[in-house]
Amino acid sequence: MNLNRTNHAQVRHQNRATIPLIESLLWDCGTWQRANSSAWIVFFDKAALKRLRRILGGDRSLRLIEGHTNNYLIVGDDGQIITTGHRTKHITRH
Numbered sequence: 001m002n003l004n005r006t007n008h009a010q011v012r013h014q015n016r017a018t019i020p021l022i023e024s025l026l027w028d029c030g031t032w033q034r035a036n037s038s039a040w041i042v043f044f045d046k047a048a049l050k051r052l053r054r055i056l057g058g059d060r061s062l063r064l065i066e067g068h069t070n071n072y073l074i075v076g077d078d079g080q081i082i083t084t085g086h087r088t089k090h091i092t093r094h
Helices: 007-015 020-031 046-056 059-068
Strands: 029-035 038-045 071-076 081-086
Touching: 007 081, 020 038, 020 046, 020 071, 046 059, 059 071
Parallel strands: none
Antiparallel strands: 029 038, 038 071, 071 081
């Protein structure tokens, strides 16, 4: 899957050393929550990890990527990835 990124997102992707596979899994399995009026935050929560476990085939496969489950994407309404990073704080639910 070719993820459509802004120039800013491409720079952040390289600076923060995010893995394209994790970004793709976030896009497919992550929880989407409205961040503001024109963007979404995509992250792994308990429900998303359950979906991911089912897709990857169990706990053993999930353990291979568990160090990267704190990644997130910010996606604009146009479907472009605006930025990506690693969570250091809890995401507040609305």
